[in-house]
Amino acid sequence: MGADLVVRFAGEGGQGQVTAAEGLAQAATRVGYHVQTFATYPSQIEGGPVWAQTRVSTKEILTQGDQLDVLVALNRQAYETHIGDLRDGGILIYNSRDFDTAPLGKVIGLDAEALARETGNPRAANVIMIGAVAQLALMPQQYFVDWIKERFTRGRPSDQEIIDGNVKALQVGIDAATASGYSVDPLDTPPTPEGKRILVQGNAFLSMGAIHAGLDVFYGYPISPATTILVFMEGNLNGPGKFVGQASSEIEAIAAIVGGGYSGRKSMTSTAGPGLSLMGEGIGLAWMAEIPCVIVDVQRGGPATGLPTKTEQSDLLMALNPGHGDMRIPVIAPGSVAECFPAAIHAMNWAERYQGPVILLTEMSIAERNEDVPRPDLDMPIEARVVSDGSMGNRRYAGAGITPFPVPGNPGAYVANGSEHDEQGDTTHQPLVHVEQTERRFSKLKLLEDGAYESDNSAASVVMMPWGGSKGPGRAAYNRLRADGIDIGWNYTMFISPLPAALLEELRTKDLVIVPELNYLGQFSSVLRSLGVKAQSITQYTGLPFKEGYLVEQVLEAIKARSGKLVGA
Amino acid sequence: MSKRNPEYDFKWCPGCGDFGVVRSIELALADRVMRLKEPIEKTAIIAGIGCSGNLVHLQEGPQPYGFHGIHGRALAIAWGTKAARPDLNVLIVCGDGDFLSIGAEHIGPQAKRNVNITAVVMDNGIYGLTKGQASPTTNLGVVTATTPYGKLEDALRPLDLYMALGVSFVASGLSTRPRDLATLITQAMEHPGFSIVHVQSPCTTYNDTYEALKGNPEKGIEALAHPVPDDHNPADAEAARQLIAMPGMPVGLIYKKADSIAMNERLEEARERIKVRTRSVDDMLTALEV
Ligand SMILES: Cc1ncc(C[n+]2csc(CCOP(=O)(O)OP(=O)(O)O)c2C)c(N)n1
Ligand code: SF4
Ligand SMILES: [Mg+2]
Numbered sequence: 001m002g003a004d005l006v007v008r009f010a011g012e013g014g015q016g017q018v019t020a021a022e023g024l025a026q027a028a029t030r031v032g033y034h035v036q037t038f039a040t041y042p043s044q045i046e047g048g049p050v051w052a053q054t055r056v057s058t059k060e061i062l063t064q065g066d067q068l069d070v071l072v073a074l075n076r077q078a079y080e081t082h083i084g085d086l087r088d089g090g091i092l093i094y095n096s097r098d099f100d101t102a103p104l105g106k107v108i109g110l111d112a113e114a115l116a117r118e119t120g121n122p123r124a125a126n127v128i129m130i131g132a133v134a135q136l137a138l139m140p141q142q143y144f145v146d147w148i149k150e151r152f153t154r155g156r157p158s159d160q161e162i163i164d165g166n167v168k169a170l171q172v173g174i175d176a177a178t179a180s181g182y183s184v185d186p187l188d189t190p191p192t193p194e195g196k197r198i199l200v201q202g203n204a205f206l207s208m209g210a211i212h213a214g215l216d217v218f219y220g221y222p223i224s225p226a227t228t229i230l231v232f233m234e235g236n237l238n239g240p241g242k243f244v245g246q247a248s249s250e251i252e253a254i255a256a257i258v259g260g261g262y263s264g265r266k267s268m269t270s271t272a273g274p275g276l277s278l279m280g281e282g283i284g285l286a287w288m289a290e291i292p293c294v295i296v297d298v299q300r301g302g303p304a305t306g307l308p309t310k311t312e313q314s315d316l317l318m319a320l321n322p323g324h325g326d327m328r329i330p331v332i333a334p335g336s337v338a339e340c341f342p343a344a345i346h347a348m349n350w351a352e353r354y355q356g357p358v359i360l361l362t363e364m365s366i367a368e369r370n371e372d373v374p375r376p377d378l379d380m381p382i383e384a385r386v387v388s389d390g391s392m393g394n395r396r397y398a399g400a401g402i403t404p405f406p407v408p409g410n411p412g413a414y415v416a417n418g419s420e421h422d423e424q425g426d427t428t429h430q431p432l433v434h435v436e437q438t439e440r441r442f443s444k445l446k447l448l449e450d451g452a453y454e455s456d457n458s459a460a461s462v463v464m465m466p467w468g469g470s471k472g473p474g475r476a477a478y479n480r481l482r483a484d485g486i487d488i489g490w491n492y493t494m495f496i497s498p499l500p501a502a503l504l505e506e507l508r509t510k511d512l513v514i515v516p517e518l519n520y521l522g523q524f525s526s527v528l529r530s531l532g533v534k535a536q537s538i539t540q541y542t543g544l545p546f547k548e549g550y551l552v553e554q555v556l557e558a559i560k561a562r563s564g565k566l567v568g569a
Numbered sequence: 570m571s572k573r574n575p576e577y578d579f580k581w582c583p584g585c586g587d588f589g590v591v592r593s594i595e596l597a598l599a600d601r602v603m604r605l606k607e608p609i610e611k612t613a614i615i616a617g618i619g620c621s622g623n624l625v626h627l628q629e630g631p632q633p634y635g636f637h638g639i640h641g642r643a644l645a646i647a648w649g650t651k652a653a654r655p656d657l658n659v660l661i662v663c664g665d666g667d668f669l670s671i672g673a674e675h676i677g678p679q680a681k682r683n684v685n686i687t688a689v690v691m692d693n694g695i696y697g698l699t700k701g702q703a704s705p706t707t708n709l710g711v712v713t714a715t716t717p718y719g720k721l722e723d724a725l726r727p728l729d730l731y732m733a734l735g736v737s738f739v740a741s742g743l744s745t746r747p748r749d750l751a752t753l754i755t756q757a758m759e760h761p762g763f764s765i766v767h768v769q770s771p772c773t774t775y776n777d778t779y780e781a782l783k784g785n786p787e788k789g790i791e792a793l794a795h796p797v798p799d800d801h802n803p804a805d806a807e808a809a810r811q812l813i814a815m816p817g818m819p820v821g822l823i824y825k826k827a828d829s830i831a832m833n834e835r836l837e838e839a840r841e842r843i844k845v846r847t848r849s850v851d852d853m854l855t856a857l858e859v
Contacts (some may be wrong), residue, residue, distance in 0.1 A: 029859040198857035212850040217653040239847035243652045248678040255642040259649025262636055286637050375854055408657055409614045415625050415635035425628045426577045532612040
C-alpha cells in the first residue's frame with residue numbers, strides 16, 4: 001500500500017489534459033485524499049505542448065511530485081519529453097493511434113480517439129485516460145461518475161447524452177486497464193479528514209479572502225496569470241457600494257484604485273510583471289499621498305513579455321521598489337494555495353493600518369493550481385481604516401505615524417498630494433519638510449512588523465528559508481534532510497517586507513540562511529543580506545517549480561561548500 | 570501663495586489665465602453649495618501635474634477635497650473615485666499637455682463609460698511648468714524650447730477629438746470670462762455623464778495668446794474666439810461638428826447629449842434587471858466543499 005500517486009497527462013493543447021488532471025483531483029478529494037494539481041502550457045489558445053499533473057496523497061502535499069507513477073502520453077513528443085520522469089516500475093499509457101513505443105516495462109497502448117468515437121463522444125478521449133488511471137490506482141469508480149455528472153450538467157437538453165457518453169468512456173478506460181493486468185501500488189485508505197475541506201484554485205481563494213476583508217472596488221486589466229482574479233471579481237464582487245471595472249491599461253487600473261482608496265473605500269487591482277512595471281508611478285503616488293490600496297502581482301517568468309504562462313519568483317525586487325524615489329512597499333507573499341486566503345486579508349489589513357499601498361506577491365504555480373485546503377477561518381480580524389472626525393481640520397499629514405484619514409464628503413477637506421507636501425497637503429520643496437515627511441512615511445512601516453512566522457529546530461546555525469511558492473518544495477526537502485539526520489533549521493514567513501522583527505533578529509544570529517528561490521539573481525537573499533543576514537540562494541530559472549530532490553542536493557552542497565563538512569549526520 | 574496658506578511656495582505668473590479658471594470654479598462651487606444645499610466637502614477636485622494642476626492649492630474660500638496626483642492620470646484617478654463613491658461630485662483640472670498628450674489614452678475609455686466626471690482642461694498651447702515646450706495644441710510653426718525650427722506637427726484640435734470620441738458634454742470657455750465659464754462648469758457638473766469644459770487659459774510667460782483670442786482691430790488681428798451662435802442646438806451632434814469645423818474658436822456650449830446615461834446608472838439598472846445575487850464568502854466556500 002502507498003501514500004502517494006503522481007499522474008501526468010501530457011500532449012497537445014486541446015486534448016483535455018487540464019480537465020483530466022482536475023477531474024482526477026476532484027474525484028480523489030471526494031474519496032478523502034489530499035490533492036494538488038499543476039499545469040503548464042504555452043501562451044496560445046490551440047495546440048502546443050501542454051501537460052497537467054495531479055498528485056494524490058494520504059498526507060498533506062508539499063510539492064507536485066518529482067517522479068511519476070503514471071504517465072499518460074497523448075503524442076510522441078509528450079512521450080519523448082516526459083518518459084524520463086516516469087519512475088522505475090511506473091506505468092505508461094500512450095496514444096497508440098499517434099505513435100508506438102517499444103514495449104518496455106508496464107505499457108498500455110490505447111487508441112483513445114477511436115475508442116472515444118465508439119462511445120459516441122469523440123471528445124471523451126481524456127475521460128478514457130482518467131478511467132484507466134482510476135483503475136490502475138483502484139480508486140472507486142463512483143466518484144468519477146459523480147465528477148462527470150457535475151462537470152457536464154450545464155442545463156442544456158444535450159446534457160444527459162454527453163454524460164452518458166462520458167460514463168461509457170470512463171468504463172472503456174477502466175476495462176482497458178483491467179485487461180492490462182497492471183496496477184500501481186494501491187493507495188492507502190485516506191485518513192478521516194479533520195474538519196471541512198475545500199478544493200480551490202489559488203487565485204479564486206485569494207479573491208475570496210479580499211472580498212471577505214471588505215473589498216469595495218476592484219479595477220484590473222487582463223493579463224496571465226492574473227486574469228482569473230479580475231474575472232472572479234466581475235462575477236462575485238457585487239452588491240450595494242461595490243464596483244468592478246475593466247480598466248483600459250494597468251496605468252489606468254492603478255490610478256483608479258488610488259482614486260478608490262482616496263474616496264475612503266477598500267480597493268484592489270491584480271496584474272502580472274508587465275503590468276506591475278506600468279504601475280510603478282501610480283504605486284509611488286499611493287505611497288506618497290498615503291492612500292490605502294492593494295496590488296496583486298501574480299508573477300510569471302522573465303522581463304518584458306517573458307514567459308507568460310510559466311512560474312518564477314523574479315518580481316521581488318521590483319515589488320519592494322516598484323517606482324522611482326525613496327520608498328519601500330510592504331510585500332506579502334503566500335506560500336501555498338491555503339495561504340492565499342489569509343494573505344489577502346493581511347494585505348488588505350496592512351493597507352488600512354499603515355495607510356498606503358501593499359503588494360500581494362503570488363506566482364503562477366500557486367495561482368492556477370487546485371489544492372484541497374481546510375475551509376478557512378472566517379473569524380480572522382478585519383481591520384478598518386482609522387478615519388477623521390474632522391476635528392483635526394485639514395492637517396492630514398501632520399506629525400509622525402498615521403493620522404486619521406479624512407473621507408471625502410465629511411469635514412476635514414485637504415489635498416492628497418503626490419508631490420512633497422506640508423501637513424495640509426500643499427506642495428512644498430523645503431528641505432526640512434521633505435525630511436520630516438519622508439521619515440513619517442517610513443515610520444509607518446513599523447506598524448507592520450508583528451507578522452507571524454514559522455521556526456523549526458531553531459537551535460541550528462544553518463537554516464532553510466524559502467519564500468512564496470518555494471515553501472512547499474523547500475519544506476519537503478527540509479523534512480527529508482531532517483529525517484536523514486542533518487542538523488538544519490527552518491524559517492518561513494509570508495510577510496516579506498517588513499519582515500517580522502523577531503524573525504529578523506533570529507535570522508541575524510544564523511551562520512547561514514539558505515534561500516531557495518526561482519530567479520537568477522537570488523533576489524530575496526540579496527534583500528536579507530542588506531538586512532545583515534548571512535543569506536545565500538539556491539536559484540532555478542526554468543519556468544518550473546523546484547523539485548524536492550534537487551533542493552536536497554543543493555542544500556547539502558551549500559553546507560559542504562561553506563564548512564567543508566556536513567552539519568550533523 | 571494663497572490666503573489659506575501664505576507659506577505655499579507655488580505662484581502663477583502675473584496675468585496667467587489660470588487665475589480666471591480658479592475663480593470660475595470657486596463661483597460654480599459656491600453656487601452649487603447654495604442651490605443644492607450640498608456641503609462643499611462633497612466635491613473632490615483631482616488635478617494633474619502642470620502649472621494648471623496647482624489650482625487645487627490656490628482656491629480661496631470654503632475648500633473642497635483635493636488630490637494633486639501624477640502627470641496625465643487625473644482622469645483615471647477620478648474614475649476610481651467616482652465609481653467607488655457615486656455620491657461625490659468629481660472634477661478634474663488638467664493642462665493641455667497633461668490631458669491631451671500623456672493622459673490622452675484615458676479620454677476615449679472614459680467617454681465610452683460616460684462616467685459622471687467633469688474635466689476642466691486649461692489649454693495654454695504650451696507646457697508651462699516645464700518652461701515652454703511644445704504641447705499638442707501648440708500651433709504649426711510656433712517656435713518653442715523644443716521646436717527651434719517652428720513646430721513641425723499640426724496642432725491637435727481638441728474639440729474635434731472630444732466629439733469623435735463620443736464625449737457626451739463638450740463646452741469651450743475663456744479664462745477671461747470667469748462668470749460665463751462658471752455657468753458652463755455648473756452645466757457640466759449637472760450633466761449625467763462625462764463632461765469636458767475646454768478652456769483657453771493663456772500663458773503670459775511662454776505662449777501669450779490673449780491678443781489672438783480677443784483680436785486687435787488696430788493691428789488687423791481678427792478675434793479667434795467667437796461666441797456660439799444663439800440658434801445653435803447643442804443636442805444636435807451634427808450641428809456641433811459643423812460649428813467646431815468653422816475657423817476660430819467657438820465659445821459656449823457645443824454639445825450635450827440629450828439622453829445621456831452615466832455609467833453608475835447603467836450599472837444599477839443592469840443589476841436590477843439581471844437580479845444579481847450577492848453570494849457571501851461563506852456561500853462561496855460551501856460550494857467548494859469536498
Ligand atoms: C511622467 C511625467 N513625465 C513628465 C513630467 C514633467 N512635466 C510636468 S508638467 C509637464 C507638462 C505641463 O504642461 P501642461 O500639462 O500643458 O500644464 P501647464 O503647465 O501648461 O499648465 C511635464 C511634461 C512629469 N511630471 N511626469
Ligand atoms: S508659466 Fe504660464 S501657465 Fe505657468 S503660471 Fe506662468 S503664465 Fe501660467
Ligand atoms: Mg499647458
